[in-house]
Amino acid sequence: MNSQLIPVLALIKDTFREAFARRIFWGFAGCCTALLAFLVFIMRIDVVAGALATITIFGRAMPTTDVQGLVHQTQSVIAMALYFFGMIISVFASAGLVAAVFEPGRIELLLSKPVSRSLILLGRYLGNLLVVAANILYLTIGSWIIFGIKTGLWGGGYLLSSLFTIFVFGVLLAVIVLVGVLWESAAVAIMVTFGIMIVTPILQQRATIERLLSAEWSRNVVTVLYYVLPKTSDIGVIIRHLILNEAVDSWMPVWSTALFGIVVLAAGILHFRRRTF
Amino acid sequence: MPAYAIETENLTKVFRSRWPRRELTAVDNISIRVPVGSTYGLLGPNGAGKTTFVKMLLSAAHPTAGRAMVFDRDSREPAARAPIGYLPENHRFPTYLTGWDMLDFYGALSGMGAAERKRRIPDLLTQVGLDERAHQLRLGKYSKGMLQRVGLAQALMHAPKLLVLDEPSDGVDPVGRRQIRDVLHALEQKGVTIFLNSHLLAEVELFCREVAIIQKGKLALSGTVLELTSGSGYRLEISGATEQMETELRSRARSAGAANGMLQLLFGTREEANQALDLARANGCEVETFGRTRSTLEEVFMKTVEG
Numbered sequence: 229m230n231s232q233l234i235p236v237l238a239l240i241k242d243t244f245r246e247a248f249a250r251r252i253f254w255g256f257a258g259c260c261t262a263l264l265a266f267l268v269f270i271m272r273i274d275v276v277a278g279a280l281a282t283i284t285i286f287g288r289a290m291p292t293t294d295v296q297g298l299v300h301q302t303q304s305v306i307a308m309a310l311y312f313f314g315m316i317i318s319v320f321a322s323a324g325l326v327a328a329v330f331e332p333g334r335i336e337l338l339l340s341k342p343v344s345r346s347l348i349l350l351g352r353y354l355g356n357l358l359v360v361a362a363n364i365l366y367l368t369i370g371s372w373i374i375f376g377i378k379t380g381l382w383g384g385g386y387l388l389s390s391l392f393t394i395f396v397f398g399v400l401l402a403v404i405v406l407v408g409v410l411w412e413s414a415a416v417a418i419m420v421t422f423g424i425m426i427v428t429p430i431l432q433q434r435a436t437i438e439r440l441l442s443a444e445w446s447r448n449v450v451t452v453l454y455y456v457l458p459k460t461s462d463i464g465v466i467i468r469h470l471i472l473n474e475a476v477d478s479w480m481p482v483w484s485t486a487l488f489g490i491v492v493l494a495a496g497i498l499h500f501r502r503r504t505f
Numbered sequence: 506m507p508a509y510a511i512e513t514e515n516l517t518k519v520f521r522s523r524w525p526r527r528e529l530t531a532v533d534n535i536s537i538r539v540p541v542g543s544t545y546g547l548l549g550p551n552g553a554g555k556t557t558f559v560k561m562l563l564s565a566a567h568p569t570a571g572r573a574m575v576f577d578r579d580s581r582e583p584a585a586r587a588p589i590g591y592l593p594e595n596h597r598f599p600t601y602l603t604g605w606d607m608l609d610f611y612g613a614l615s616g617m618g619a620a621e622r623k624r625r626i627p628d629l630l631t632q633v634g635l636d637e638r639a640h641q642l643r644l645g646k647y648s649k650g651m652l653q654r655v656g657l658a659q660a661l662m663h664a665p666k667l668l669v670l671d672e673p674s675d676g677v678d679p680v681g682r683r684q685i686r687d688v689l690h691a692l693e694q695k696g697v698t699i700f701l702n703s704h705l706l707a708e709v710e711l712f713c714r715e716v717a718i719i720q721k722g723k724l725a726l727s728g729t730v731l732e733l734t735s736g737s738g739y740r741l742e743i744s745g746a747t748e749q750m751e752t753e754l755r756s757r758a759r760s761a762g763a764a765n766g767m768l769q770l771l772f773g774t775r776e777e778a779n780q781a782l783d784l785a786r787a788n789g790c791e792v793e794t795f796g797r798t799r800s801t802l803e804e805v806f807m808k809t810v811e812g
């Protein structure tokens with residue numbers, strides 16, 4: 229047990245080290261810090277007896293009605309920014325981080341250690357996921373505390389939503405890992421992942437698309453693609469629902485996306501085990 | 506206790522590419538045995554398949570056929586790699602790590618605990634000739650020679666029983682080579698098996714007791730260095746020969762030459778050499794040297810590779 233734990237922890241720590249050696253992660257963390265500073269210093273919310281008195285941004289008072297609605301709206305804007313822009317930055321940064329492991333001259337040494345290939349890949353995957361999760365949680369928990377202190381509202385939906393953001397990143401990271409194992413290319417990994425991120429909002433509108441398509445088979449293709457690929461837009465909608473304290477109609481997008489992630493990661497590991505370097 | 510550190514049976518690696526359709530047998534049916542405690546050199550020109558062979562020992566490349574055993578365990582088991590220290594060729598160590606961090610990382614991958622790593626790192630770095638400053642310097646700022654040293658330290662981190670070095674003196678200056686050789690000699694004394702890949706004859710000749718020469722993936726020759734280079738003739742060097750005497754001696758020798766006022770003669774058998782020696786002494790010549798010649802490993806190598 230212990231003999232396997234030391235290498236896995238070392239792999240995770242190494243991923244953090246490599247991430248911190250890259251500017252892109254500092255950029256990400258910097259953006260998060262700037263946003264937090266904005267919330268602390270620029271936005272002033274005066275609450276009187278549970279109702280909003282004024283909210284001031286850049287010294288200008290804004291007309292508002294209810295404090296809960298305002299906080300939820302702001303939180304969902306931050307969550308969505310994190311969900312889309314944060315995801316894009318994370319994909320960019322991680323593609324390089326994953327591809328780096330397969331560099332000739334580096335992979336041989338890693339493989340020569342008494343650690344199974346599956347663990348080597350999982351260690352990197354986990355390390356990368358944790359780096360990104362740390363950033364997302366930093367911004368989310370930080371802003372959650374700021375909102376809580378300023379308004380006295382400590383609703384958990386916002387925190388919960390960040391776990392879904394991390395989850396979706398984990399699925400995209402599985403794609404990056406698979407592409408990395410197959411082609412050792414950060415650029416291809418970014419292209420494929422963005423391809424998925426672009427296609428899924430389109431597929432989400434499949435009712436509309438199906439009306440436009442005349443052939444039966446083409447409608448079937450759209451349906452199959454919708455169910456197979458990760459549902460990033462549907463989960464974006466779920467995140468909004470969570471923050472706004474609304475009911476979620478279907479969890480299918482979540483579990484089917486999880487399934488996709490597991491299959492892709494397993495494929496990546498299997499191929500990695502068989503490859504010659 | 507296994508008798509062999511490395512044992513391969515018909516080890517073969519075929520690289521196939523689909524487009525353009527091509528097949529290359531990089532390692533072709535190689536069976537060798539490396540006894541525990543020996544110093545073994547795998548010698549061959551560039552592209553002979555040495556690196557591919559080593560990668561199969563470490564399971565970085567999977568054999569197409571045959572198998573490799575390390576201390577009697579199949580190299581595909583992760584545990585088989587535990588007693589191996591490896592210095593790859595053309596390595597690219599993570600540039601963001603310092604020398605210290607690098608040893609810490611790879612030591613942990615070998616399953617070493619934190620306290621043990623911390624104890625061993627400074628000793629090892631110093632042993633391979635890296636000073637205090639280098640311990641905390643990022644590898645991105647290391648010179649080629651320093652990288653080679655830190656790579657060696659890394660290979661030694663978990664006190665391996667078998668050391669596999671792929672072109673270890675690549676990019677290292679003569680002083681560094683000497684230092685590396687000293688480190689290796691000390692390990693040899695401790696009973697560590699050392700397997701060395703090289704295209705440099707001098708390196709192998711200076712260090713290894715056994716060699717295998719491979720060419721185009723095939724095992725061309727193997728044995729101890731002494732066996733391979735042993736007796737090919739006798740050499741006689743004399744001075745003070747008259748012109749007539751010189752002509753006579755040259756006609757008896759297998760080959761002859763002159764350098765620094767001395768006549769150098771090579772004879773195929775001991776008998777011929779002794780007769781020539783008697784003749785020369787009887788005619789007032791001075792004998793400078795007389796002895797048995799050994800072919801250099803280089804001659805053996807060139808003969809194998811070209812012939």
Ligand SMILES: Nc1ncnc2c1ncn2[C@@H]1O[C@H](COP(=O)(O)OP(=O)(O)O)[C@@H](O)[C@H]1O
Pocket residue numbers: 505520529531549550551552553554555556557558
């Ligand atoms: N991954 C690979 N794919 C295809 N061919 C390879 C690969 N690795 C090595 N080769 C080929 O195998 C042959 C042996 O290479 P190598 O083992 O590196 O030789 P050496 O180490 O003796 O110089 C070379 O012709 C090389 O081009």
Ligand SMILES: [Mg+2]
Pocket residue numbers: 552555556557594671
């Ligand atoms: Mg080589």
